[in-house]
Amino acid sequence: MGLNFSRRNFLKTSALVAGASTVGGCTSGPLTLGKSNMCGFAAPKIDKIRVAIIGLGNRGSAAVQRLMKIADLEIVALSDLREAQVKKSNQLLIDAGLKPAKEFHAGPDDYKKICEMDIDLVYCCTSWEYHTPIAVYAMKHGSHTATELPAGKTIDELWELVETSEATKKHCMMLENTCYDFFELNSLNMVRHGVFGEITHAEGAYIHTIVKYISGETESYYKNWRLDENTGVHGSLYPTHGLGPVAQCMNINRGNQFDYMVSMSSQEAAFSEFTRQHKRPDLLRENYRGDMNTSIIKTTLGQTIMVQHDVSTPRPYSRIHMLQGSRGMLRKYPREEYALISDHDGHGWLDEEAKNALEEKYKHPLIKTMGDIAQKVGGHGGMDFMMDYRLIYCLKNGLALDQDVYDAASWSSIIPLSIDSVAKRSASLDVPDFTRGNWKTNKPLGIVDVNPKKLRLHDTTQAKGQLNVH
Template structure:
């Protein structure tokens, strides 16, 4: 078959996707779109690209098979819908949408389209996350009932451009209260449970570091699952502190997992079936040979060469495999919305003092 033709929206994060897609022989990035002509010119000078566009519709007209959306989050759904209406496959950066209405419109567009939609929640492809997921499937944690994820990333410098104008990050993630960017934490943890959220509660610390920001310095979102299990998500994108964009923990009746909080620490598990006592932690890496595919152990790319600890490589590889071989993608519209909707519902919860908000039944949207 001919190469899968890829079009990318956005030159900044798009450069990372350009690199990842070009690692594979059966695909070719043929077009890039950005509203900034100067950014397009710079991109073309650095990369081998056939076509550049400043209008999204022109990109969709350029005979591409897949569109990769690295645009601002509030246009993800609208751009995805336009591509799906043309039966163009979509790989969309997080979040899938920013409003309940856009979630419904996106859901219906996916159902109507012959193309596939996948949300690019790359954190689900991090090596340690995959290992824990495989151990959960083997029953090593027993009945799991609590998990947590934290995304602590001081990105105040991204809230204004060089001319002092507010960016989409300032407006869409910091311009309202709630867990506005929580899928990197929720996606992996919810995937371990493989069940739906039932209720969402959300509270915030107030705005202190930058008092004029609407979003709280730290936001806590609690997701109670249908089984009664609990997931706690912490989001903080302004506090003056070192980054920790990938903290996770998991607790079950037979084991627990703790990821590092400080650089240099190791991922640890306590497992009833492996540990010699209730106080013995085991380095997760010591169990890789039993619970990871070979390519995750001896990675074909350096983790420093593929963003997010190598997860971008595995996510793009998986997406290509699904599209080329006509297999269902792994983070489909159901998972995309299950990872995205709690953050949207948290906006209602936090302004009402943390009251629980019911998660919608997506089956009723069909």
């Protein structure tokens, strides 16, 4: 039996029960425990969505460039610790003939002033430590919130997100863009149509040699925060890119649950090798995270999911994205491939013609409607804009979001659980049921689409300045 991170354990320590929330230094008024179920929750329609973007580094400044393409949206506040980053993003709005946003760059607590403004959506792209405090403060002050990955770093933080979203009836979406990548969307459609039969196993990963970036050798993370995150702990620090899309295929939190998990880490060698090869003794540390972490999750319906994390070893990028079922399987990396029982000799993959026919037959409707424009706007080949457009579309039209607070919490929970499991010689740990039993009746995510008439983009022919959706 696994060690237990049950809600009861959380409640013993939760500041919410005591009447005030203090986790992450974010203190606000008392909240009663929420009883509502945020899965499938639709908030009232918002005609023009007022957005604040907090954290304007690599990711946040790209988000500004995508979101400003949406006409039914106004970027009203921009915030970063660095004034120059705020000015740079605001200049983009000005150059495009849009109203400039209010600027915030006085310090890390500026988000409180922003959340106290009249904002519909707080879109957070800061480093990890601020994700939960900002999301919680935003919801308590009346905004929906969308946060970069991960949603939180501890089990307590994740429960705080769930409790706050339920109590305030505000959306809390984690911006897991890989769920909107084209191959992954098609996979979900194929799984829903039973192409692979009963799904029994999946694999996902974040294998990305970012040691150059996180050490500041090339494009850097502000003050090397990501290198610090990779120091002193052993676990799966960024599981949701690989986990999100397969969790949706397996209906996690909607008919199925992560039940328990185990985790194991290799020793560290690649970080140290990097510091030697690049003559960076200043970066040499004794306690870098072990290079490869492998975690395995068992679901309530019996499936297994392997999740890997490695950001230091020199090897090609991979999220694996493998789904295996009784009638066949697919995988995305290193090459997009399918194998089907109807056409299988025990060795090969579907040939190119059969593969193309399969993809055409099960092309996800969102790709048919938005794929071309998303690719033109960009962001990881278009998936970022697909995600943003669908998020804003749901807010504008009063629809439930595709990813809710339970997804954010359960997918992110693999971080603290893996760290704990590794520290306990790969002990088996229960994954908390953040839905508190509602997973049994929550409806699976549908095959969603949008009607472009119901969320307008800026018209290139009329827009002033450089704003153009080609």
